[in-house]
Amino acid sequence: xxxxxxxxxxxxxxxxxxxxxxxxxxxxxxxxxxxxxxxxxxxxxxxxxxxxxxxxxxxxxxxxxxxxxxxxxxxxxxxxxxxxxxxxxxxxxxxxxxxxxxxxxxxxxx
Numbered sequence: 001x002x003x004x005x006x007x008x009x010x011x012x013x014x015x016x017x018x019x020x021x022x023x024x025x026x027x028x029x030x031x032x033x034x035x036x037x038x039x040x041x042x043x044x045x046x047x048x049x050x051x052x053x054x055x056x057x058x059x060x061x062x063x064x065x066x067x068x069x070x071x072x073x074x075x076x077x078x079x080x081x082x083x084x085x086x087x088x089x090x091x092x093x094x095x096x097x098x099x100x101x102x103x104x105x106x107x108x109x110x
Contacts, residue, residue: 051075
């Protein structure tokens with residue numbers, strides 16, 4: 001009685017070329033809207049604001065928008081970070097979980 005070799009591969013299985021996952025047929029899919037594009041764009045716009053200092057900032061996607069988390073020290077302007085986030089295409093809703101920390105005055109010696 002012959003034993004069958006479990007590791008033996010049929011030649012027909014190896015004759016077909018192995019292919020990797022194919023690219024999408026439409027060039028716009030995956031290229032025009034890479035993953036996390038909205039989060040990166042919102043982060044870029046918020047951190048480029050003059051007079052506003054984020055000691056931490058995390059942007060998370062939510063349905064039709066973003067959630068802002070972190071700590072911000074506002075400058076002298078009355079810029080609304082939610083309005084800035086809404087300028088990014090695809091952001092209609094903004095959930096603001098930012099903690100606002102006022103600038104502390106350094107006490108004078110003497």
